[in-house]
Amino acid sequence: MKRYVNLARRVIGLVRRDGAYPLLKKSVAVFRREGLTGLRRRAGNGAIAVRDYAEWIELYDRLDEDALSLMKSDIAAMSAPPRISVVMPTYNADPLWLAEAIDSVRNQIYPHWELCIADDASTSPKVRPLLERYMQEDARIRVVFREKNGHISAASNSALDLVTSDWVGLLDHDDILAQHALYCVAKEIVRRPDARLIYSDEDKIDVNGRRHDPYFKCDMNIDLFYSHNMISHFGVYQKRLLDEIGGFRVGLEGSQDYDLALRCLERIGPDSIVHVPRVLYHWRVHPSSTAASGDAKPYAVVAGERALNEHFAQRGIDGSVEGLAYGYRARYRLPERRPLVSLIIPTRNGVNLLKQCIDSIRTRTTYAPYEIIVVDNGSDEKATLDYLHGLLSADNIRVIRDDRPFNYSALNNSAIASANGEIVGLINNDIEVISDTWLDEMVSLAIQPGVGAVGAKLLYPDGKIQHAGVVAGMGGVAGHAHRLFPRDSFGYFSRNALISSFSAVTAACLIVRKAIYEQVGGLNDIELAVAFNDVDFCLRVREAGYRNVWTPYAELYHHESATRGSEDSPEKKARFAREVAYMHERWGDSLEQDPAYSPNLALDRTDFSLAWPPRVESLSHRPAPHENKELA
CATH class of the missing domain: 3.90.550.10 (Spore Coat Polysaccharide Biosynthesis Protein SpsA; Chain A)
Structure with missing residues (x-):
C-alpha cells in the first residue's frame, strides 16, 4: 500500500509542477515507445517527469556569451568556410511555424548559408506574402512557387534546383534548427574532408516551444539504420552526392528522406557518414505530424518498407524487410546448403x-x-x-x-x-x-x-x-x-x-x-x-x-x-x-567512447538515462558541472 501512496504522491507532484497536459503527453510518448510495461516501470521510478531534460538543456545545451564568442572566432578562422544550402519544401504551412522555421535559419551563428524554399502550390492566402516578404528582407533566401501541387518529393527537388552550394541540409517547414546547427556541421565538414553525409541528434518541440523526447543517437550503425531512419534530422548531404543519385524519388512520399539516405549509402558506404552528437534539430509535434505519432502517416511505413526492400535488391542482399509499428525488421535468408x-x-x-x-x-x-x-x-x-x-x-x-x-x-x-x-x-x-x-x-x-x-x-x-x-x-x-x-x-x-x-x-x-x-x-x-x-x-x-x-x-x-x-x-x-x-x-x-552508444547518455545506468555531464566537448569555456542527477 505504501508503494502506491508514494507513487500517487509523485504523480500529483508532477501534475502540480508541470501541468496535466505535458505529463499526459509524455506518458503517451513513453507508452508508444515502450508499451504498458515501460509506462509502469517509468511511473514507478518517476522518470516521466519532463524536468530532467529541461535541466540538462540549461546546463549543457545553452549558448552563453562564451560559447557564442568561441563559435564566432572559429568561423572567422576558417580559411575556406563551406557554404550550406538549407532546403525546405512547404505546403499550406501554419504561418507562425513557417516563420519560426525560416527565422531559425536566419538566426544561425554561421553566416555562410542560403535557404532554398519550394512552395508546392499552397492554397492558403497567407503563405505567398510571407515568403515574398522574407525574400525581400534577406537575399540569401530563394523561393520557387510551383504552379502545380506535386507533393513533398517533387517540391523538395524543386528546392534542390535552387541550390548553389556544395552542401544541402533538409528542414521541414514547421521545424526549427538550433542556432548553432550550421556551425557544428561546417566544423565537421572542415575537420572531415572525406565526409559526404552528416547527421545530428534531434529532439521534439511542442506548440508552446517546449523541448522534449531527445534522441541521442550513436554513430552510423548500419543494422539500426535498416531498423529505423536514425539519420533523419538534421541530415546534411554533399550536393554532388544528391546529384549522383538524382535527388528525391517521387512515389516514396512519407519516407522520402529515408529513401534518399539509403540510396546515398549505396554510393558512399558508412565510413563517409559523420555523426554530430548534439541536438541540432527540433522536430515540431502537432496532431498531423509523424513526430506526434507514427500513425499520423501510415503510408510512411509502407514507403519505408519499399525503400528498404529496393535497397536490399540494389545491394544484392538476400533478404526482405517488413514494416512494424515501431520500425522495420530485416529478415536474411539462409542458403539452401546451411552451414554446420x-x-x-x-x-x-x-x-x-x-x-x-x-x-x-x-x-x-x-x-x-x-x-x-x-x-x-x-x-x-x-x-x-x-x-x-x-x-x-x-x-x-x-x-x-x-x-x-x-x-x-x-x-x-x-x-x-x-x-x-x-x-x-x-x-x-x-x-x-x-x-x-x-x-x-x-x-x-x-x-x-x-x-x-x-x-x-x-x-x-x-x-x-x-x-x-x-x-x-x-x-x-x-x-x-x-x-x-x-x-x-x-x-x-x-x-x-x-x-x-x-x-x-x-x-x-x-x-x-x-x-x-x-x-x-x-x-x-x-x-x-x-x-x-x-x-x-x-x-x-x-x-x-x-x-x-x-x-x-x-x-x-x-x-x-x-x-x-x-x-x-x-x-x-x-x-x-x-x-x-x-x-x-x-x-x-x-x-x-562507444560508437554504438551516445556520449550524451549515462555510463552509470543501463536505461539510456541522460549523462550528467555528457562526454562531449563543452560548447563554451565554462566548466561543465560534474554532479550526477537523481531521477525525479
Missing part, C-alpha cells in the same frame, strides 16, 4: 541446468545442421557423469573432458579448435531456448558480409532483460543495455526491439564464423580467464573491421552463472581486479 554450427557448452556438475540447456536446444531448435560439444571441466558428481555418459550415444553430441583449473576462455578455445562447424556458438550451460528459430535468426545474421559476432536477447527467469547488447564503458568496463527492462519493452527509441550493432555481445549465447574467431585469436585465455573475455573478443572483432550485431528475435532464458558462484573470495576478487585493470590498459579511453 558447432555449439560449445562448458560445464562442471550442475546436471539439471545442463540437461535443461541441451534438451531445450534439441527440442526447440528448428535450425539444422548443428553439433553440440560439451566441455566437461572436471565434473565429479555421479548424476552429472551419468548424464554425460548417456549423451555419447547421440549422433550430433560430443563430450570433451578438460580438467584444467576453470578458465572459460581456454575451455572454449580448445573446444573450438576441434569443432567441425563453419559457424561456432558459445553457449553457457545455464541457457534455455525460448524461440524455436533462435539459431536460424542468429546464423542468418552471422553469414552476412561484414558481420562478426551475433548476440541474442537473454532473459532472466522472471522475464526481465538480462542481455540486449553490451555497451563499452558502462559500469566501468562494460554493461548490458536495457538490463532489467520488461521483456516486451521497446526500450530507448525501440532499440530493445530492433536489430542493431553493438560494440559487444555476451558469450553466454554468441554466434560467429569460425574463421573470424580464429582470425582474431579467440578468447584471451591469459589475461581474461573468467570476466570480460567476451567483451575483449568482440572489441577485437570490431578492430578487425567487422561489426557485432544484436537481435531481439532470438530469445533465450539465462539462469545467469548459476554454477560458477559469486566473486566473493579474496582470490576471485583479486583476479577480477586484474581483469578490470587489463581491460582499461588494453582499450583505454575507447571504453568511454
Whole structure:
C-alpha cells in the first residue's frame, strides 16, 4: 500500500509542477515507445517527469556569451568556410511555424548559408506574402512557387534546383534548427574532408516551444539504420552526392528522406557518414505530424518498407524487410546448403541446468545442421557423469573432458579448435531456448558480409532483460543495455526491439564464423580467464573491421552463472581486479567512447538515462558541472 501512496504522491507532484497536459503527453510518448510495461516501470521510478531534460538543456545545451564568442572566432578562422544550402519544401504551412522555421535559419551563428524554399502550390492566402516578404528582407533566401501541387518529393527537388552550394541540409517547414546547427556541421565538414553525409541528434518541440523526447543517437550503425531512419534530422548531404543519385524519388512520399539516405549509402558506404552528437534539430509535434505519432502517416511505413526492400535488391542482399509499428525488421535468408554450427557448452556438475540447456536446444531448435560439444571441466558428481555418459550415444553430441583449473576462455578455445562447424556458438550451460528459430535468426545474421559476432536477447527467469547488447564503458568496463527492462519493452527509441550493432555481445549465447574467431585469436585465455573475455573478443572483432550485431528475435532464458558462484573470495576478487585493470590498459579511453552508444547518455545506468555531464566537448569555456542527477 505504501508503494502506491508514494507513487500517487509523485504523480500529483508532477501534475502540480508541470501541468496535466505535458505529463499526459509524455506518458503517451513513453507508452508508444515502450508499451504498458515501460509506462509502469517509468511511473514507478518517476522518470516521466519532463524536468530532467529541461535541466540538462540549461546546463549543457545553452549558448552563453562564451560559447557564442568561441563559435564566432572559429568561423572567422576558417580559411575556406563551406557554404550550406538549407532546403525546405512547404505546403499550406501554419504561418507562425513557417516563420519560426525560416527565422531559425536566419538566426544561425554561421553566416555562410542560403535557404532554398519550394512552395508546392499552397492554397492558403497567407503563405505567398510571407515568403515574398522574407525574400525581400534577406537575399540569401530563394523561393520557387510551383504552379502545380506535386507533393513533398517533387517540391523538395524543386528546392534542390535552387541550390548553389556544395552542401544541402533538409528542414521541414514547421521545424526549427538550433542556432548553432550550421556551425557544428561546417566544423565537421572542415575537420572531415572525406565526409559526404552528416547527421545530428534531434529532439521534439511542442506548440508552446517546449523541448522534449531527445534522441541521442550513436554513430552510423548500419543494422539500426535498416531498423529505423536514425539519420533523419538534421541530415546534411554533399550536393554532388544528391546529384549522383538524382535527388528525391517521387512515389516514396512519407519516407522520402529515408529513401534518399539509403540510396546515398549505396554510393558512399558508412565510413563517409559523420555523426554530430548534439541536438541540432527540433522536430515540431502537432496532431498531423509523424513526430506526434507514427500513425499520423501510415503510408510512411509502407514507403519505408519499399525503400528498404529496393535497397536490399540494389545491394544484392538476400533478404526482405517488413514494416512494424515501431520500425522495420530485416529478415536474411539462409542458403539452401546451411552451414554446420558447432555449439560449445562448458560445464562442471550442475546436471539439471545442463540437461535443461541441451534438451531445450534439441527440442526447440528448428535450425539444422548443428553439433553440440560439451566441455566437461572436471565434473565429479555421479548424476552429472551419468548424464554425460548417456549423451555419447547421440549422433550430433560430443563430450570433451578438460580438467584444467576453470578458465572459460581456454575451455572454449580448445573446444573450438576441434569443432567441425563453419559457424561456432558459445553457449553457457545455464541457457534455455525460448524461440524455436533462435539459431536460424542468429546464423542468418552471422553469414552476412561484414558481420562478426551475433548476440541474442537473454532473459532472466522472471522475464526481465538480462542481455540486449553490451555497451563499452558502462559500469566501468562494460554493461548490458536495457538490463532489467520488461521483456516486451521497446526500450530507448525501440532499440530493445530492433536489430542493431553493438560494440559487444555476451558469450553466454554468441554466434560467429569460425574463421573470424580464429582470425582474431579467440578468447584471451591469459589475461581474461573468467570476466570480460567476451567483451575483449568482440572489441577485437570490431578492430578487425567487422561489426557485432544484436537481435531481439532470438530469445533465450539465462539462469545467469548459476554454477560458477559469486566473486566473493579474496582470490576471485583479486583476479577480477586484474581483469578490470587489463581491460582499461588494453582499450583505454575507447571504453568511454562507444560508437554504438551516445556520449550524451549515462555510463552509470543501463536505461539510456541522460549523462550528467555528457562526454562531449563543452560548447563554451565554462566548466561543465560534474554532479550526477537523481531521477525525479
